[in-house]
Amino acid sequence: MTDGQGPVVVCRNVSVAYGPTTVVRALDLEVRRGEVVALLGPSGSGKSTLISALAGFLPIRSGEILINGRTVATVHRCEPPERRDIAVVFQSYALWPHLSALETVAYPFRRRRVAPPEARRLAAEILERLGIASLADRRPAELSGGEQQRVGLGRALAKEASLYLFDEPTAHLDAALRTRLQSEIGEQRRRSGAAAIYATHDTAEALAQADRVVLLRDGRIVQDGSPTTVYERPAGVWAAELTGPASIIPVRIADQHDGRARLEVAGVSQTVVVATAGARAHGEVRAIIRPDWVRLGGDVPAHVDAVAFRGTHTDYQMGTVAGTFGVRVAGPPTMGLGESVGLTLERVWIPAELNDEGASEGPNL
Amino acid sequence: MARSAAIRQGAAIAAAAVVIVVIGWPFVRLGGVAFEDGLATALATLTSPLVASAIWNSLWTGVLVAVLAVCAGTGAALVTERLAVPARRWLRLGMLLPLLIPPFVGAFGWARAYGPRGLLDQLVGSDLSGLYGPLGVVLVLTVAATPVVWLIVAGALASRVEPDVERAARVSGAGPLTTLLTVTLPLLRPALGSSAVVAFVFAVNAFGVPSVLGTPAGFATITTRLYQDLALSAEPSAFVRVTTMAVTLVVLAVVVVGPTDALLSRRGATRTAFAAGGGSNGSGGTAIAMAMGAAIVVTTVLPFAAIVLTALTRATGLAPVPANWTSANFGEAVDSRFVGGLVHSLILACAAASIVSLLAALLAALRGRAKVLGSAVTLGFAIPGSALAIAVLLAYGAWLGDTLAIILVAYVAKFWALGHRQLAGSIDRLPPDQVRAARASGAGPADALWSIVVPFLRPSIVAGWLVVFVFAIHELTMSSLLYGPTSATLAVVVLNVQQLGDPTVTAALAVLLTGVVVLAAAPLAVLGAGRRAPAR
Numbered sequence: 001m002t003d004g005q006g007p008v009v010v011c012r013n014v015s016v017a018y019g020p021t022t023v024v025r026a027l028d029l030e031v032r033r034g035e036v037v038a039l040l041g042p043s044g045s046g047k048s049t050l051i052s053a054l055a056g057f058l059p060i061r062s063g064e065i066l067i068n069g070r071t072v073a074t075v076h077r078c079e080p081p082e083r084r085d086i087a088v089v090f091q092s093y094a095l096w097p098h099l100s101a102l103e104t105v106a107y108p109f110r111r112r113r114v115a116p117p118e119a120r121r122l123a124a125e126i127l128e129r130l131g132i133a134s135l136a137d138r139r140p141a142e143l144s145g146g147e148q149q150r151v152g153l154g155r156a157l158a159k160e161a162s163l164y165l166f167d168e169p170t171a172h173l174d175a176a177l178r179t180r181l182q183s184e185i186g187e188q189r190r191r192s193g194a195a196a197i198y199a200t201h202d203t204a205e206a207l208a209q210a211d212r213v214v215l216l217r218d219g220r221i222v223q224d225g226s227p228t229t230v231y232e233r234p235a236g237v238w239a240a241e242l243t244g245p246a247s248i249i250p251v252r253i254a255d256q257h258d259g260r261a262r263l264e265v266a267g268v269s270q271t272v273v274v275a276t277a278g279a280r281a282h283g284e285v286r287a288i289i290r291p292d293w294v295r296l297g298g299d300v301p302a303h304v305d306a307v308a309f310r311g312t313h314t315d316y317q318m319g320t321v322a323g324t325f326g327v328r329v330a331g332p333p334t335m336g337l338g339e340s341v342g343l344t345l346e347r348v349w350i351p352a353e354l355n356d357e358g359a360s361e362g363p364n365l
Numbered sequence: 366m367a368r369s370a371a372i373r374q375g376a377a378i379a380a381a382a383v384v385i386v387v388i389g390w391p392f393v394r395l396g397g398v399a400f401e402d403g404l405a406t407a408l409a410t411l412t413s414p415l416v417a418s419a420i421w422n423s424l425w426t427g428v429l430v431a432v433l434a435v436c437a438g439t440g441a442a443l444v445t446e447r448l449a450v451p452a453r454r455w456l457r458l459g460m461l462l463p464l465l466i467p468p469f470v471g472a473f474g475w476a477r478a479y480g481p482r483g484l485l486d487q488l489v490g491s492d493l494s495g496l497y498g499p500l501g502v503v504l505v506l507t508v509a510a511t512p513v514v515w516l517i518v519a520g521a522l523a524s525r526v527e528p529d530v531e532r533a534a535r536v537s538g539a540g541p542l543t544t545l546l547t548v549t550l551p552l553l554r555p556a557l558g559s560s561a562v563v564a565f566v567f568a569v570n571a572f573g574v575p576s577v578l579g580t581p582a583g584f585a586t587i588t589t590r591l592y593q594d595l596a597l598s599a600e601p602s603a604f605v606r607v608t609t610m611a612v613t614l615v616v617l618a619v620v621v622v623g624p625t626d627a628l629l630s631r632r633g634a635t636r637t638a639f640a641a642g643g644g645s646n647g648s649g650g651t652a653i654a655m656a657m658g659a660a661i662v663v664t665t666v667l668p669f670a671a672i673v674l675t676a677l678t679r680a681t682g683l684a685p686v687p688a689n690w691t692s693a694n695f696g697e698a699v700d701s702r703f704v705g706g707l708v709h710s711l712i713l714a715c716a717a718a719s720i721v722s723l724l725a726a727l728l729a730a731l732r733g734r735a736k737v738l739g740s741a742v743t744l745g746f747a748i749p750g751s752a753l754a755i756a757v758l759l760a761y762g763a764w765l766g767d768t769l770a771i772i773l774v775a776y777v778a779k780f781w782a783l784g785h786r787q788l789a790g791s792i793d794r795l796p797p798d799q800v801r802a803a804r805a806s807g808a809g810p811a812d813a814l815w816s817i818v819v820p821f822l823r824p825s826i827v828a829g830w831l832v833v834f835v836f837a838i839h840e841l842t843m844s845s846l847l848y849g850p851t852s853a854t855l856a857v858v859v860l861n862v863q864q865l866g867d868p869t870v871t872a873a874l875a876v877l878l879t880g881v882v883v884l885a886a887a888p889l890a891v892l893g894a895g896r897r898a899p900a901r
Contacts, residue, residue: 057532081535088536094529098551107547111538152533159537 006069007032008163008195009054013063014073016046016053016219023049025219026062031163031195038206039199040230040242041216047199048091049219051167054197055088056081068162082111087159091168093148095140101127101147102136105154126154164196203243207231215239231290233275236353240288245315247289249323251348265345266322268299273347287348291315291328298344307333318343376730380738383724387778388745391756392615398759399608410602410609419590420613422579423569426503426586430568431561433507438514438560439553441657443545445515446522447531450654459661460515465883466669467839467856468509469573470875473863474668475505476577477675477872484671487684498582502575506568508664513567514560521556522549562621569617570749572842573856577863587614588751588842595755595846607755614752619744669879675872698862698873705851706858707881713769713854714837714885717776718784718830724777725784725829729792729822739785746782750842753779758847767849775843780833787829788822795821831889839882855881 009031016024024046031037039047052058054065056072056079065073067086072079081088087108095104102123109119127133130150140148156164200206206213207227215222215230223235234240237248252264253274261274305324306317309332316327318341325343335341400407410416445456463471478484479493480501486492495501526549534544550557572588580589587610594603594610674685676694683689728738745753757775758766765771795818803813841856848857859878863871 055532055536057528080540081532082538082540084536086536088533090529090533092527092529094527094533096530096533096548096552097525098554107534107539108537111543155533155537 007066008035008068009197010066011050011054011063012066014050014053014060014065015062016049016058017061018049018058022061023219024053027219027221029214029221029224031197033195034193035212036196036198036210037212037214038210039197039214039216040201040203040206042201042242044218045216046219047201047216048167050216051088051165051197051199054163055086055165056084085162086165087156087161087163088165089149089152089156089167093140093145093152095143095148095151097140100137100139101132101143101151101154104151105158108155108158123154123158126157127151129157130154162194164194166196166198166200168200207243213243215242233349234288234351236351237288240349240351245291245326245328247291247323247325249287249289249325249348250284251287251322252284253350263345263348266300266320268301270298270300270345272345274350275348276350285350287350289325289345289348291326293345293347294318294325294327295344295346296327296329296341298342300343300345302341302343304335304337304339304341307335307337309333373731376727377738380724380727380731383727383777384738384741387757387774387781388741391753391760391778394759395608395611395615395752395756399612402605406605407609407612410605411613413606415585415590416606416610416613419585419587419610422499422584423586423588424617426499426506426575427565427568429503430506430510431565433503434510434514434564435557435561437507437511438564439518439557441511441515442518442522443549444653444657446519447549448650448653450650450657452654452658456654456657456661457519459658459665460512462512462661462665463509464512465886466665466879467573467841467882468505468571469577469841469856469860469863470672470839470879471509471665471668472501472505472574472577473871473875474672475501477868478668478671482682484667484674484685497578498584499579501578502584502586505574505578506571509571509574510564510567513563517560517563518553518556521553525556526552565621566618566747566749569614570751570842572751572845573860576860588749591751591755592845608759611752611755614749615756618748618752672872672875675868676876678869681868694869694873695877698870698877702853702858703855703874703877706853706855709769709852710838710855710881713772713776714834716773717780717837718833720773720777721781721784721833722826722830724781725788726826728785729788739789742782742785745778746780750775750779750840751846754843754846757843767852769852772844772847772852772854775847776837776840779840779843780836783832783836784829787825787832791822791825792818828889831885835882835885835889838885839878 007030009029011027011029014024014027014029015022027050029037039050041047049058053060053073054067059078060073060075062075064071067084071077072084096107099107102120105123105126106116106119109122110116114122124133124136127136130153132147132150132154135143135147135151138147140151143151198206198210207230210227212224213227213230214224215235217238223230223239225233230239230243234243234246237246240246240248249265254262254264254269256262256274256276259273259275260271262269262271263274264270300320302318302320302325304316305319308315313328313330314333316329316333316335318325318327320343327343411420441456441460444450445453445460450456466474475496476483480486480496481492483492493501496504530552531544531548534548535541539547569586570588571586572592575584575586575589576592579586580593585593591607591610594607675681677690677692678685679689679691679693728742731738754775757771757778761771761774765774799817799821803817808816839856840854841860844854844857845860848854853861855878859871859874862874
């Protein structure tokens with residue numbers, strides 16, 4: 001680990017390809033010390049490939065990668081993984097079938113020429129911290145999926161790297177264990193000041209865990225911002241639907257100042273918090289509306305099309321003359337199918353993309 | 366339920382009966398004859414100089430070939446599956462080439478390429494001294510055994526050593542060599558063990574190679590000694606020696622194969638195959654690929670080219686240039702013996718392949734419920750062909766001697782395991798839920814078998830048939846001991862001509878024999894490619 005103040009990772013114009021297929025295209029990314037960045041995208045978006053390039057498993061086709069200010073990859077050079085200041089938690093766990101949990105976690109220490117007894121002591125300490133000290137002598141075949149995952153995490157922690165790479169780290173875990181692991185990862189990061197990059201397709205996890213969310217589509221960055229930004233101001237319909245439920249509704253903006261606007265939706269006039277990105281924030285526009293931006297009660301006439309009880313809240317689909325809204329309300333359902341109700345809009349987001357291109361995606365929840 | 370239990374019972378009884386006929390009874394007879402005059406006589410024969418030296422030669426060449434072939438095959442597998450080498454597909458294909466050439470043809474090829482008055486001798490005026498003798502026997506057997514090791518290790522690299530497991534070591538700070546030593550090789554240990562056993566059994570089993578390269582130099586192994594005593598000697602003590610050596614071969618096979626088989630079956634379920642990764646991008650990839658290509662050319666391509674050139678040249682000793690070319694050797698080769706041998710080989714190979722397919726299906730129907738039968742079948746394959754042939758001869762020689770039928774019995778005993786392994790392997794991969802889904806959809810047991818299981822197994826049945834066919838076409842060891850005046854197979858015809866010492870006609874016959882093998886193996890390659898395609 002170095003004490004430099006510069007970014008831990010710099011990717012400049014990085015492209016990565018498998019044979020003839022380019023998977024990551026001319027990508028720029030910087031990750032600062034102590035920062036957690038989530039790479040969020042569907043499968044095939046290039047997030048795992050980018051992780052592989054950062055780790056040194058794949059060479060890059062263009063650009064350069066710097067870790068701690070040192071160039072580790074260019075088109076002509078690919079520094080091997082063992083010389084990079086990184087640790088990786090693999091999606092497939094990638095545990096060694098012939099080594100016990102303790103031997104696995106001791107392995108990175110041994111590679112740094114730590115004497116065997118000391119390496120075992122340090123490894124045991126990490127297992128203790130992860131709550132699996134009792135499994136020290138077990139081999140992967142004798143461990144459950146969650147236990148294997150923790151051993152894999154322990155091995156990464158033993159590397160004491162500046163950059164932790166997580167390839168879908170919690171993809172196979174149940175919710176309770178996932179929460180536990182996330183806090184362990186977070187603690188390690190605070191303790192050592194290391195940065196972390198997560199590749200995930202789980203939106204809730206990305207928004208909850210990361211300081212920054214990078215949305216990837218077909219190997220390109222669609223949006224790069226804080227969790228609140230990508231949720232409240234998604235770059236477009238694709239980004240909006242990736243980061244949570246969203247309805248696309250035509251509205252008519254009458255006048256607008258100080259972030260509030262009078263607008264007309266389904267023929268009814270409302271005053272709402274409005275955010276716009278450039279372009280025509282006037283007249284007929286298409287707006288993105290999250291289900292938690294709509295309140296029950298009000299003047300916009302609607303009827304219940306669908307109800308789904310989710311435990312902590314209830315999701316409704318509300319039909320209006322302007323289109324179908326998703327509406328999220330705390331608590332159990334209070335209305336049945338077909339019932340009529342009035343709605344109030346509290347907030348809308350008018351992305352540039354939707355109105356410049358005139359994209360024609362229908363309402364979607 | 367009662368009906369399927371009855372079917373299973375019937376299958377078990379039928380399979381057991383065939384096992385007893387083709388494997389059990391012959392070995393009971395072999396043991397009986399060998400110990401007819403008591404243990405002391407058998408031991409005395411065993412320690413007589415002729416027998417003891419043959420056993421010793423078989424043992425040490427077997428061990429040496431196993432070690433060399435495991436090193437070469439594992440190295441090649443690491444290169445083709447893990448390094449970023451150019452022309453990876455061609456290297457893989459090159460590794461399989463020796464499988465297409467019957468081992469004794471390979472030995473003949475080496476003699477024509479690097480031996481006295483061979484290609485090298487004619488070009489640069491020097492030859493590989495010691496090619497006739499133990500050195501040549503070990504070299505050529507290693508070349509022939511390496512592809513088998515390569516297949517086993519490359520398969521294990523793909524299925525047991527996921528690239529992520531090696532990457533995890535690299536990320537943990539291990540260099541390429543440390544990763545190889547601490548992760549890759551330990552994970553390959555079962556594959557290295559089983560391939561060493563296969564190479565050892567193959568080498569001890571070998572008859573053609575020591576007979577072409579060892580016998581002229583007076584270097585005898587158990588198999589060549591057996592052949593000489595049985596086929597060429599009339600003295601009564603020769604027959605005692607034959608049975609004693611055959612029993613020795615059986616004991617060797619059981620001692621070596623038994624524990625390994627038990628050990629390997631314990632290792633549990635293998636992992637699902639993983640697409641071979643790009644591997645590390647070593648800068649020396651091109652150099653390594655070229656070195657490997659050169660090795661394939663020297664060990665396999667040149668010897669075969671030497672055979673082709675010899676076959677095309679008018680007389681031995683003439684330079685193999687177009688001015689001296691002729692097709693007369695082929696004309697001379699294709700005589701009534703050749704045609705008879707070809708017909709016999711085709712009949713035997715077709716019959717053996719079909720019978721083995723049926724028997725394999727019978728065993729598969731038992732789905733691992735008859736472990737003893739499975740082990741007996743494996744043993745049939747592991748026991749050297751010489752011993753098997755002697756045992757079959759003792760059991761059925763009186764009724765079936767000198768007929769194709771007795772050769773067929775030996776083929777079935779030997780190759781049953783090949784078909785069985787193919788089918789058993791893929792029946793394990795059939796998810797049980799698929800049959801349950803068919804039954805839940807309203808199919809009866811027979812209907813489910815026909816509509817779900819048989820289509821799933823069809824490629825394996827076809828592949829098993831073809832593998833047995835290819836092996837049977839160039840089988841030499843057993844055929845050379847069992848053939849009679851009217852039942853010589855193609856390989857036997859080639860060997861006899863070779864022993865008469867006419868290189869040009871032998872070469873023409875060897876080319877034709879290899880051609881038949883290649884023709885038979887071609888659909889197998891297509892099948893293999895088709896089966897690998899969906900995994901990509």
